[in-house]
Amino acid sequence: MPGLATGTPEPTTPGFAAPALVGREAEVAALLRTLTEPALVLVEGEAGIGKSRLLREFAAASGDRRLLWCACPPHPEPLLLAPLVDALQRHRAEVPDLPLSALAGALRPLFPRWADRLPPPPEPLPDLKATRHRLFRALAELLGQLSFQAIVVEDVHWADVATLEFLLFLAGRAATAHRLTGTGGTPGPPGQAASLIVSYRPADVPPDSLLLRLSSRPSAGNRQLRIPVPALDTAGTARLASSMLPGEPISEDLADFLHQHTEGVPLAVEESVRLLRDRGDLVRRGGEWVRQRLPELTVPPTIRDTVLARIPRLSASAQQVLAAAAVLAAPATEAVIARVAAADTQPDPDAQSDPDAWFDQVRRGLGEAIAGGLLREEGDQRSSFRHVLMGQAVYESLPAARRRALHLAAGTALAEAGTAPPAALARHFKQARQPARWMRYAELAADQAGESGDYDAAVALLLDALAAPNRSIDDQVRLGRRLALAASYRREAVDELHQRAVETLRRLLADTTLSPTEDAELRSGFGRLLAQLGEFGPARAEIGRAVSQLDHHPVEAARAMRFLGLPFVGDEPATVHRRWLQRAAGVDLARLPAAERLALTVDRAAGLLQLGDPAGWAVADELPATVLGAAGRTAEERRQVARGYLNIGAAAILWGRYRHAEQLLNQAAELADADRYLRLGPLIRISQAQLEWYTGQWAGLTEHVTTAADPSSDEPLALLGAVRVGLWHLAQGSHRRAEAALRQALAEVARIGTVDDGLEPAAALGRLALSRGQVDDALAYTERPMATVAGKGIWIWATELAPVRVAALLAAGRLSEAEELVNAYQRGMRRCPAPAGRAALATCRALLAAATGPAPAAAGRFAVAARAWEELPRPYEALLAREQQAVAELAGDRQAAALTRLGTTFQALSELGARGDAERVGELLRAHGVDARREWRRGRRGYGDRLSPRELDVVRLVATGATNREVAAALSRSPKTVAGQLSSAMRKLGVTSRTELAVDTVRNRLLPDPPVPDQAEP
Template sequence: MVLSRVLCPTLIGRDSELSTLEDALLSALRGDGGVVIVGGEAGMGKTRLVNTLASRARTLGCVVVAGGCSEAELSLPYLPFLEAIGNYLTTADAGDLGQRLGPAAGELAQLFPQLGAPSGSSTDSVQAKLRLFESILILLRDAAGHRALLVILEDLQWADPATRELLDYATRRLRSTNVLIVATYRTDEMHRKHALLPTIQGWRRSGQVELVDLRPLTPQQVASMVCAIFEERSISDEFRDFLHERSEGNPFVLEEMLRDAIDRGDVFRTETGWDRKAVAEIRIPPNVRDTILQRLERLSREDVAVLSAASVMGRSFDVESLAEVAQVDGTAVLSALEASVAAQLIEEEDRRSGGYRFRHALTREAIYEDLVAPRRQRLHSRVADVMDSRHDREPVDQANQLFMAGRNQDAVAMSIAAADSALQGRAYRDAAELLERAAPYVSDEAERARMLCRAGEAYHYNAESQSARRLLEAAIPGLEKAGFAVEGAIHRITLGRSLWELMRSDLAREQFEQARAVLEPNGPSEALANLYIRIASLSTFNADHRTAIEFARKAAKTAELAGANLPSVWSLNFLGLSEVGLGEVDAGFAHLDQSYQGALAGGYDFQVGNAVYNAIWLAVHLGRGDEVAKWKERISVMPQIGFEPWPTYASAFIALERGQIGEAIRFAQAAVQKAREGGHKKMAWRAHVLLAHALAENLRADEASNLMPPVSSRVDQQDVTYDAMPRVRCCLAAGDFAGAEREVRLVRPEGCEHGSPLDAVAEGTRDAKWLREFIAKIPAQGEVLGSPRIAAARGRLALYEGRFDDACQALSSAVDAFETGSFQLDAWHVGSALADAEFSSGQADVARNRLRRIAADAQAASALLAARVARETASR
């Protein structure tokens, strides 16, 4: 009897690795899911290990789905997820599922047409991508049902960018779900510049992913494996050590070596069992590739030709296409396949009928690499032609085959088609790479520049500003030179935006001006309106409200003339912001309101959120309680899939100002989490600052100052409005008055155009002379001058200067306004200063009563800092 397949029937070793995986699965069953990554050299047993876990999972009643990445240079975005989820969808009732998924179904329809019509809501590209990611996770949670879902993703070393991003996102979002993702990758492919490497290093550092490394088998384990394969009790130490040394403990290599040894007759069957030649006589090829190729030599030339053709098609292939590619008849193909199965080179694929696959990726690689280049190219070319007649072909696969065939020109059209569908699926990076890959083969210069500009835009959608800048700067002049000035100008708007994100406002402005010079003479257009909005927002960030208002008006007008509704609605937002900056507070809020209503009616989610966020932010900083109350109701209006941090931030901010400290802490913690998960750097910074503030109010001074980002992390002029008060309160909570003095010295008067953070400055200092000069320099004007925050600052100055009646008057007007506006926290803090002034102006009883009330109310609301300040003021 001859062993037909020399494969190990049982799992050898790997106890601790398996138990790590099983623990993760049990955690997922308890609702504590996550991601585990299994790394190891090619053939080290990753697939074997995760398959073992998969069968355990099925025994436990879990749902298991699996997908793998393709080794082809270009592959479909999200490929392993598409495979895994696609398999699940074939078993699910699409109607029921659509119901359960709610709005997520519309997002998922981008990738899975069986789920209905895609929802095409106009929104910011990064948000659109996150929404898609979130929807995929919702689908996975649904698939988990009452048990758990195990998702196996194989061969991450070949993952496309979208897959890497989605998986990275999942690592942050699967806690507290019953979904476990186990992904494998080859460690020996992680060369220094491998795209997966930074992701893996990030996971290693953050610890948010469990990493399992598969090491080589020990000599003893090699012996056990040989015994299991040959059903023997033991092997000699000499043979064991020989095999261990030659295979380097790699199970795949070991199996292949043994197979080879049998084929050569170095290991053979006797009456009593297995026997072998003396170790010195056993000739084993120097590497695994050669062992595989040796086996190829034992096949007929015709069979080898068929198998070589198959290796060009990929890891899996179907008989019919193979016959066409190899240009032989069906019988010849079948006989070649039979011989190859017997030689342990390929196996039948159980999932698809008529499908076969190489026994191992390494098997395919060895055979493929043995082909001489011209033959390889011819075969790729034929595969591409055969694909033409297949209705289910993917442009990206065909592009890949055409590139490999050296038919670069033909590959261009396919690459563009593939990039278009990648963009639809929010796989921006994949799209950019496809366009960049194909562009050099386009002979028409303008067309080539156009493709590179599109690639630049795609990087911009993916918030990869550096790459966007690189491509756009290089390619825009090509478009312009060929006479496409307007197209070039539109890309310059994106380039300007990327530059702004790279904190080069100066260069951004240059780009905007260049675009303007081209677009303006052509009359109103949507692009011109958008450009004006960009200029307005750039000016707002620089606190140049006059320029901002001018361009917001131009944007509105232009949008109207061009019949472009979105910029028309959005421009009102900037109009409102700049009006408030110039002191026209009521007019500004009215425009923000109009922007909000218009965005709601138009279904512009991003602009709805933008209006609500801006309005709440302004209202709190201005001390306008009526506006806070009005806009707060709108936080919940926006359709949410649950990851946007800004509504949570706004809720935390309002709770804090209202003196609801416990709630503020909870919301701020959630905002930090969401901002991190969504990769919103700016929002994460803001949420950290807010959380630190809330903790300081709760007298958790150490925690607060540990959380507070360094002053050097301020980027926009506006940032000081976010963090000045939190920094001052952190110092006060720690009893560090000198620290507070230092903090307020870092605020500049120009930053106080909305009133805030002037109140923080006055609270943090005792230097009356300095404060007087500071207040004289603030640019606040118009209705802003009525802000209770400014009154509070003036009142404190009067107190420090010993003008107690003035102090009482200003401070009590501030306290009244804060109380009416439900800014309880401000009312308490400023109330203590008022009591201080009351003591000094001879109203001790009034002061004591006030302080007693503040201490009691603040204490009850966990506003422990405000309560302590009140008690300390009373005891002075």
């Protein structure tokens, strides 16, 4: 080894041996036991404490065991699951011949070099979470077939969210794989499940990191070992330092000095010993190594200072190698390092002119850096810094101009080698100030990220590319359109990334040099993004400005017209929305892809029905009756049909065609479940809950509406769920809770800007105010919503609102206004044969009759209204009308008939679960001498927020990646039963996707308890 002293008994400068592993024997033994019994191992400790050294000693001691070694770099690549993808590609040059299922075709975007050896790609899924869940299942299958005994992932504190999600998924899947035996699901890994070993720095884990879910509690179904790697004490520091020096140990004084200045951090100890040696401050006296007492040679306390202090003592070629390795920031081959180092300032021009001489010089410098402990050789003939902190220290010390030159060389060398991911090339060319190449690779990286479903990374890359200076207007428009599309695909709540995308697109649209068509294409995509974020008013304005310039782009034009035809945003009257829907119907369908044609049909049908136009039913009939198993239907086409079933089913609820609505929603649920369209599922469930409310199927409705009102749910669910909760509490007589939920719903409506969603909560609040005698409040709640209905001329929206508004006006003595409203309502519903609207209109007429005419006439009007509600059927409103009929009969001296009717109504309201209303009717009966008591139904005992045993069975299987049909087959239940139990379990666990459910099976210890080990593990 260079510098090794020989031939003298008392060398003035010591040589070096490789540092020994000190004080880690128990930890290595614990790791080795994981190869005989699978475990989740958490190796934690501060920077430089020796986590990587511990894991490498474990790997060496494990012999020829099959280990997959992954590392999370400090600059995460935006490629989805990059640490595992890189490790697998380094592990095998080609994917072996394995019995992979068709699911493995989802891995093609991650492993383009293996594409011809993988199954065909599956059809794309419309939902990001579904795409990612399928990808996780496919990658887990590949890992299982490769039969690794342990998967080691270093520096997980730097891992991206997708990698953390996969590690949690893998931990949960390994613990329950045996549950799928014989179910027809994806087979588990052959042989024993692999241990999962992760290392991280606790101090560098963000407070909201998913890593905390993995480390916060033991994993049921797997053993868990937590191995904190401590600092060395003084004795350990002495042993480590002595192992690096030939001959005798170090002195007690030197050991105290090193421990004091390094606090026992092994990396700092090693670097301090090397620095003392380089400075000539170590001598051997009296059989031990001692430090010379020179004040100016004290050891700096930080790793950074020790590394930078050593570099000037290296040869020029070694310094160039270190600079190249620092810029590359990833393991690189000797050839790549030489190419990058060649771009640095050369002290020996003659060497550079001779390629062979230059390569020899670089090889010597590389050997010197490795021998000095700054670099290390990887198993695949690549080299990198021994610790990332060393590389960071060197990189930060380089002057800016020198860094730019090295980045340019790195990008060029890696591009020619053809092995680096586009994101790494984009980073190098960005730092090299090469905007054209930076943008090209950033777009490629964004494509790659989008193909793998990582739209966060795609948005970040496109934002980065748009920030490049001197971009042409064509480049900016192209990138802007792609940015709007990628950002609209994200399913996260509005966050900084969304805000940056919006601000960037607004800046692009402010450019006055855009042509009309460029502006329109960019503005239309921007409008759709705003709509995705819930900013419907601004979205409508942007799309309205763009639509007139989109004739050259039929797909974009059809999308714009469809959006403008939907009536739930803006103050425009129904005639405007109807005109847009008519224009959309005139689009040349032959110029649209099949999925876009279906989307146009869906939105035209739903839009017309929302306007109260019966022509919408004829358009709805154009949708295929079913697409399950239909040949030639793509996933996107099936998604549009499922969306159509949902939207038209919601319109059927609005119309009061409840049986038809149930059929449509069941079809939507079946299709969404079959295609794992995760985002649609909760929306279908809330519509089904609304239908159950209207039709009086209140048994178990508490759980449904609580699920919908969960504040962690998507915005439409939080809004609609709050309405159901408010109505439920109102019927129960819990006025304070009702008011809180309904006010929450109105606040959400005000935020997102949809006008129709505020009508029902406003009506409920008005009804609540009237029950309290607060007439002015009832008028205030209903005034503006009623003006919206009248102004837009969409009277089918008045079903819930109009009776409450009429009642409030009559209570305030404003009879003429009430009459005008009822007349307007009647005119508005003249061409709309919606049964629910007709029943509401009958109620309004009955209220007028009670205020103006004789009691018998009013009783007759309420009877008509009650029958209209009963025919739907809508029993709650029918019973309220029967109550009003009985009150009118009491006023008309028909006491016997009235009390009989009140008694029947009291019983029916009690059975339905409307306790508050039943108590009101009971008080009226008791006031007339009739005993009115009802034993409230208790129902069966529930499990509260705990999972029932049957729900737990479902969760354990779903967490392994099983579909509803596979779970149903395994548990001998119907898929519909499984879907209901899964929905209930997800609500109780507070998750909204199957991936999150798999994660929470680990976090919440829902997996089978592991066997009790014979010995306690450290």
